[in-house]
Structures are given as C-alpha cells and as structure tokens.
Amino acid sequence: MDRVGERVRRQIELVEEQTGSMDPKVNFHLIIVQTELERVRFLVRSLLRARLAKIDAHPHHHHLMHPHPLSPSELAYLRSHLSLLSTHFATSFLSSFPEPLRKLDERGGAGGSGSGSTDMVQGPDLDQAVFVRVLEDVGTLRVSGTDVRMELRRGDVWVARWSAVREAVLGGRAELI
Incomplete structure (x- = not known):
C-alpha cells in the first residue's frame, strides 16, 4: 500500500505541475492521468474496505492467527474492534452468563483448550x-x-x-x- 500511495502522490504532483499548460495535448493527457488516478484510488479504497470486512466478519479467528498476516494498522483496527465487541457483549448479555461461558475466543471440541465442546471462534469458509x-x-x-x-x-x-x-x-x- 505504501508503494502504491507513493506512486499516486508522484502522479498528483506531476498533474499539479502541468496544470497551468495551455497546450491541448498536455491538457488531454492530464485528464487521462487524473481519471486513472481516481480509478486507482477507488481500487485501493475497495481493497481496504474488503480487508476490513473480512476482519469484521471473523475477528477472533484473525486475532488467534500466528503469525498475523495483517499490517500494523489492520492489527490495531482488529484489537480496537475486539475491545469494542467484548465490551458491548459483556454489557449486553455476557455478564448474566456463568463465568465459564463468558469467553468469546474459546476453542472447544477436539484439539481445543476450552472447557466446553463448542468452538466459539468461527473462521472463514475454506472452500471459498x-x-x-x-x-x-x-x-x-x-x-x-x-x-x-x-x-x-x-x-x-x-x-x-x-x-x-x-x-x-x-x-x-x-x-x-
């Protein structure tokens, strides 16, 4: 993302430098470059939205992955999201449950370390x-x-x-x- 962002910044600087030109060929070229820049920015925003949607869909799964395939900013978002989710669930309904049933990140069943038999961590569809x-x-x-x-x-x-x-x-x- 940093590399793409740097290239977009360089192209914006190029457009700003050449904006004052009265040459029709240069102006046409600038319109094409500006259109392409908007397309790239749209694609980057779409990619980031898709990545955040995946984090939102399975936050506990991504939190338990080692090593994390997330960028530092995505990891910070994940931790913040988990904190908000845990607080919301605790104040809404988890506080009324018995203590052993309050964990949202418990891995139950075969191979899990939890006391229950239900795996509380849902992962993405591996056949997608x-x-x-x-x-x-x-x-x-x-x-x-x-x-x-x-x-x-x-x-x-x-x-x-x-x-x-x-x-x-x-x-x-x-x-x-």
Missing part, C-alpha cells in the same frame, strides 16, 4: 473461491472432494478453492490477487 497467481511451478493439485486436478505452472492465474491452493500461497509459491 480465490484468485491466485502462480509464482513458481507447483505441480498438480487435487481439489479435495472432487475429481478436479489443477496443473499450477509459473505465471498462471487461477480461480480456485482456498483449501486447494492454501499450502502454495503460504509457502510463497503462489500469491492471492
């Missing part, structure tokens, strides 16, 4: 479709629960289930786009 760019040859991946096989080669762009490409993305051999 994502866009992936392959950075280096991965080979053939099989999509679990189907007969679908994907040959992931460097430079390919795929729409695939997150569960199928997760290891390649986490291993740095592919990236989400």
